[in-house]
Amino acid sequence: MSTPALASSAYQTAARLMQQAAGQEPPKVNAPDFGAMVxxxxxxxVDKGRDMDAKAIGLMEGRMDVVDVVTAIAETETALETMVTVRDKVIAAYEEIMRMQI
Structure with a gap:
């Protein structure tokens, strides 16, 4: 999520909470669906992994260049590392929320 979208989402959440505290009905917000984003x-x-597999097979068959295969592997590795980092951040946020006193 980009910084402006994150800031907008935070602002809308804060406005909704303020209205709830004042006893007003919150406006409908078209927030992005977290599940759909994940x-x-x-x-x-997965698509990058499949592309990398196809290029690796093409290299073994002599249809692909080594540079293309190495690039596909690097892109897949970066995408997977990013996904793992996001997962770790979500888990850390969940654990922090669970530690909060109500």
């Missing part, structure tokens, strides 16, 4: 990201990583 699904899209995972599908992107």
């Amino acid at each position: 699904q899209t990201a995972v599908e992107g990583v």
